Amino acid sequence: MKNAFYAQSGGVTAVINASACGVIETARKHKDKIGKVYAGRNGIIGALTEDLIDTSKESAKSIAALRHTPAGAFGSCRYKLKGLEENKLQYERLIEVFRAHNIGYFFYNGGGDSADTCLKVSQISEKLGYPIIAVHVPKTVDNDLPITDNCPGFGSVAKYVAVSTREATLDVESMAKTSTKVFVLEVMGRHAGWIAAAGALASSKELELPIIILFPEVAFDQVKFIAKVSVAVKKFGYCTVVVSEGVKGPDGKFLSDQGLRDAFGHAQLGGVAPVIAGMIKNELNLKYHWAVADYMQRSARHIASKTDVAQAYATGKAAVEVALQGRNSVMPAIKRISNKPYKWKIEIAELKQVANKEKFMPRNFITADGFGVTEKCRQYLLPLIQGEDYPPYRNGLPQYVRLKNVAAKKKLGEFKL
Amino acid sequence: MKNAFYAQSGGVTAVINASACGVIETARKHKDKIGKVYAGRNGIIGALTEDLIDTSKESAKSIAALRHTPAGAFGSCRYKLKGLEENKLQYERLIEVFRAHNIGYFFYNGGGDSADTCLKVSQISEKLGYPIIAVHVPKTVDNDLPITDNCPGFGSVAKYVAVSTREATLDVESMAKTSTKVFVLEVMGRHAGWIAAAGALASSKELELPIIILFPEVAFDQVKFIAKVSVAVKKFGYCTVVVSEGVKGPDGKFLSDQGLRDAFGHAQLGGVAPVIAGMIKNELNLKYHWAVADYMQRSARHIASKTDVAQAYATGKAAVEVALQGRNSVMPAIKRISNKPYKWKIEIAELKQVANKEKFMPRNFITADGFGVTEKCRQYLLPLIQGEDYPPYRNGLPQYVRLKNVAAKKKLGEFKL
Numbered sequence: 001m002k003n004a005f006y007a008q009s010g011g012v013t014a015v016i017n018a019s020a021c022g023v024i025e026t027a028r029k030h031k032d033k034i035g036k037v038y039a040g041r042n043g044i045i046g047a048l049t050e051d052l053i054d055t056s057k058e059s060a061k062s063i064a065a066l067r068h069t070p071a072g073a074f075g076s077c078r079y080k081l082k083g084l085e086e087n088k089l090q091y092e093r094l095i096e097v098f099r100a101h102n103i104g105y106f107f108y109n110g111g112g113d114s115a116d117t118c119l120k121v122s123q124i125s126e127k128l129g130y131p132i133i134a135v136h137v138p139k140t141v142d143n144d145l146p147i148t149d150n151c152p153g154f155g156s157v158a159k160y161v162a163v164s165t166r167e168a169t170l171d172v173e174s175m176a177k178t179s180t181k182v183f184v185l186e187v188m189g190r191h192a193g194w195i196a197a198a199g200a201l202a203s204s205k206e207l208e209l210p211i212i213i214l215f216p217e218v219a220f221d222q223v224k225f226i227a228k229v230s231v232a233v234k235k236f237g238y239c240t241v242v243v244s245e246g247v248k249g250p251d252g253k254f255l256s257d258q259g260l261r262d263a264f265g266h267a268q269l270g271g272v273a274p275v276i277a278g279m280i281k282n283e284l285n286l287k288y289h290w291a292v293a294d295y296m297q298r299s300a301r302h303i304a305s306k307t308d309v310a311q312a313y314a315t316g317k318a319a320v321e322v323a324l325q326g327r328n329s330v331m332p333a334i335k336r337i338s339n340k341p342y343k344w345k346i347e348i349a350e351l352k353q354v355a356n357k358e359k360f361m362p363r364n365f366i367t368a369d370g371f372g373v374t375e376k377c378r379q380y381l382l383p384l385i386q387g388e389d390y391p392p393y394r395n396g397l398p399q400y401v402r403l404k405n406v407a408a409k410k411k412l413g414e415f416k417l
Numbered sequence: 418m419k420n421a422f423y424a425q426s427g428g429v430t431a432v433i434n435a436s437a438c439g440v441i442e443t444a445r446k447h448k449d450k451i452g453k454v455y456a457g458r459n460g461i462i463g464a465l466t467e468d469l470i471d472t473s474k475e476s477a478k479s480i481a482a483l484r485h486t487p488a489g490a491f492g493s494c495r496y497k498l499k500g501l502e503e504n505k506l507q508y509e510r511l512i513e514v515f516r517a518h519n520i521g522y523f524f525y526n527g528g529g530d531s532a533d534t535c536l537k538v539s540q541i542s543e544k545l546g547y548p549i550i551a552v553h554v555p556k557t558v559d560n561d562l563p564i565t566d567n568c569p570g571f572g573s574v575a576k577y578v579a580v581s582t583r584e585a586t587l588d589v590e591s592m593a594k595t596s597t598k599v600f601v602l603e604v605m606g607r608h609a610g611w612i613a614a615a616g617a618l619a620s621s622k623e624l625e626l627p628i629i630i631l632f633p634e635v636a637f638d639q640v641k642f643i644a645k646v647s648v649a650v651k652k653f654g655y656c657t658v659v660v661s662e663g664v665k666g667p668d669g670k671f672l673s674d675q676g677l678r679d680a681f682g683h684a685q686l687g688g689v690a691p692v693i694a695g696m697i698k699n700e701l702n703l704k705y706h707w708a709v710a711d712y713m714q715r716s717a718r719h720i721a722s723k724t725d726v727a728q729a730y731a732t733g734k735a736a737v738e739v740a741l742q743g744r745n746s747v748m749p750a751i752k753r754i755s756n757k758p759y760k761w762k763i764e765i766a767e768l769k770q771v772a773n774k775e776k777f778m779p780r781n782f783i784t785a786d787g788f789g790v791t792e793k794c795r796q797y798l799l800p801l802i803q804g805e806d807y808p809p810y811r812n813g814l815p816q817y818v819r820l821k822n823v824a825a826k827k828k829l830g831e832f833k834l
Contacts, residue, residue, distance in 0.1 A: 008591070011592070012588055012592060014584075015452035038681045042594040042595065045594065045595070069587075070584050070587055070588065071584070071587035071590065071591040072591035072592070073586045073591075075592075075594060076591050076592055076593055077592070077596070078592070078593040078595045078596045079595050109463075137795065159813060162719070162813070162814055163719050163814060163815060164713045166814060166815065166817070167431075167487050167488070167712075167713065167716035167717055167718060167815075167817075168711075168712040168713050168716050170486075170487055170488035170817060171429055171487065171488045171712045171715065171716040172712065173488065173492075173684060174425070174429045174488040174489030174490075174492055174493050175428070175429060175489070175492075175493055175495070176496070177459040177462065177492060177494055178462070178494040178495045178496050179494070179495045180460065180712075182709075183712060185713075186688075201813070202814070204812065204814065206811075206819075207817065207819055214594045229471055257518075271691070271707075274688070275693075289711050289712055290688075290709065290711060291708075291709050291710060291711035291712060291713050292690075292707065292708050293708060293713070294585075294600075294707060294708035295584075295585040295588045295589065295597075295600060295706055295708060296581045296584065296602075296708050297712070298583055298588065298711075299584035299585050299587060299588040300581070301578050301584060301721055302584065303719055303720065305813070317519070378640050382812060382813060385813035385814070386576050386812070386813045387813070388810060390805070390807070393805060394623075395621070395799060395803070396576060396579070396618070396722070396799060396801070396803045396804070397579055397580060397583060397618065397619070397621065398580060398583065398584075399623075400583065400584075400587060400624065402624055412725065
């Protein structure tokens with residue numbers, strides 16, 4: 001009987017631990033087929049350095065609490081393994097660690113880069129003749145993985161952005177007569193505008209709000225943008241701009257890269273929100289406020305989407321189930337069956353189809369003027385933010401679990417990263 | 418039988434509409450003593466321009482929904498009436514409008530400045546021989562009104578900051594091995610550090626997290642601050658800094674005022690978060706991320722404190738009840754009876770004691786090093802964030818009400834502001 005290895009990779013989300021919960025609870029249900037689940041401390045680094053967390057030391061209650069706990073309970077990392085030929089040593093080390101701990105299942109929970117690593121692990125295992133079943137568990141707030149209809153992690157950040165945009169816009173509406181006319185909210189999305197698009201959901205037929213979206217997929221045109229803001233403020237008295245951190249000018253440079261200097265000449269890495277706000281001040285002389293959601297948006301488990309939590313858990317669960325069926329080099333993907341009512345199921349995608357591909361907003365999801373989302377996009381997004389899944393509270397605060405994270409005994413010598 | 422006038426003043430909150438709900442529902446229960454409740458469109462400006470909203474046109478259901486709707490449903494404004502002698506005309510106009518619409522009750526929902534206006538209205542009413550009962554309903558996220566133990570609006574922003582700080586800090590903790598070591602969150606508080614103090618609640622005995630707080634009450638000392646961050650990162654591997662927008666250097670200047678210039682030499686009004694983050698980069702060369710909560714924090718009705726909602730409603734209700742008892746020039750204040758269990762009641766404060774005074778964090782609420790809160794402060798803050806009071810959701814989003822806001826017929830000529 002083989003043990004399993006699970007690791008979290010890249011930027012964490014409000015629901016990546018729900019996937020971990022799905023993996024571990026499902027493995028525990030198959031004690032006849034899977035031994036221990038080891039988790040990598042700080043992601044794949046834990047595998048390379050043989051720093052394995054023995055999850056069997058955690059109570060059923062603690063593992064269940066992962067479902068409502070944000071961020072990465074075992075630690076995650078930004079550490080991309082190089083190509084097989086460039087750094088064969090690292091892959092060999094992984095196999096060595098797996099062999100030492102009798103690990104036959106590799107569950108890797110991450111985005112596009114991690115899918116690629118997962119694929120490589122299954123390839124090297126074949127080459128070195130040590131059998132490993134490698135299954136990728138999808139996770140990314142960026143929603144940019146191909147094949148899967150959406151990515152666990154995205155629904156919750158989308159809900160956070162839609163809710164926060166609605167609330168802050170009502171605030172601006174209240175005060176616009178004598179105070180702020182334009183509110184700018186910066187959200188994540190270096191390459192794809194999915195998160196910014198969610199800001200548009202703040203406005204609905206029952207509660208119309210003027211929301212302007214700036215996507216990384218649309219080259220920023222200052223003249224058109226300023227005109228758009230001006231028209232909205234004339235019509236409504238105010239407006240909100242939701243801007244992707246990755247918006248670029250016609251020169252292809254990030255708009256946030258404005259060469260800001262402080263009084264001592266030090267470069268300041270600003271966000272894009274103050275840049276947009278500054279333009280509004282300079283061109284229209286309107287009072288503005290700006291916010292940068294940063295990590296708050298991707299860790300906001302308190303306002304997670306119930307749909308997202310369910311899908312994060314389901315992909316973790318399915319990963320173990322397909323592994324037990326002997327499927328290798330695959331990823332559980334979310335398949336949309338219908339919009340109204342929203343129905344979905346898990347399908348199995350080949351990792352070769354997933355790795356190293358980014359899914360951008362399709363052009364027909366963005367309005368002709370480039371500043372909003374189409375009805376088609378709205379129908380895509382709305383199911384993903386459905387339902388609330390509140391964590392339990394104690395003493396006024398969400399009761400998030402911190403695991404014991406007991407290290408398994410090392411069996412090998414040190415390895416230099 | 419007299420009508421009543423109600424207006425919202427200054428920055429709105431997640432629960433100011435709960436106070437409006439308390440005022441209007443209570444007035445409706447006393448139809449034998451109070452006629453209509455008129456609301457000022459955009460606050461006191463609505464009174465001056467005779468732009469009165471007839472709240473009797475709103476259904477009981479809509480008024481009830483105010484309890485769970487953030488921001489100012491009738492519009493608020495930043496408009497401070499000058500002294501009685503400087504601008505007697507404005508006060509005379511108010512009385513003229515009240516007389517024209519048979520208004521005998523003046524309910525003003527705001528902070529310190531508004532308490533002063535409310536006091537002046539009661540004084541001019543006496544001088545001009547037109548009887549008005551003026552009652553102030555406390556509201557401010559800044560929590561800086563005297564007499565009252567705390568201010569409606571504060572508990573909810575405190576809960577938002579505590580929850581968001583906990584979530585984002587868990588995010589940083591997960592990734593610190595290879596990524597961000599220091600997360601900086603900028604929160605409101607130009608003069609008083611109450612909101613920043615709430616960030617410290619993110620850490621508890623069960624879930625210890627390294628949180629450093631920067632208060633406006635403590636002159637910023639860069640050397641001590643950098644040392645504090647360095648020690649925390651050495652011990653925990655990461656830390657979070659919650660910084661009040663109003664933090665000042667030893668020279669008394671706002672730290673956010675760094676004379677930032679873009680590539681074209683335009684001044685950029687940055688927040689204080691990027692300034693703090695830049696210091697951490699320059700002095701310690703640690704990877705950082707920063708967020709600015711701005712309007713999101715004070716409009717976050719989705720994570721409002723149940724205690725705060727109850728107190729906001731109770732002060733609105735009490736305002737009408739004391740007015741009916743003939744008490745003039747007063748404010749319902751919150752009196753803390755006990756901490757454990759938390760018990761409170763409404764007492765009546767004289768407006769003279771409240772107007773134009775700011776309540777700062779007492780020195781014994783701040784730790785000796787100036788970077789944290791004491792147990793005394795924690796015991797003060799914790800009761801205020803107790804309980805969740807979730808709004809209803811429709812289609813994945815909180816179902817906030819937008820009122821019809823029908824204008825009452827004008828009876829007077831125009832008035833130039």
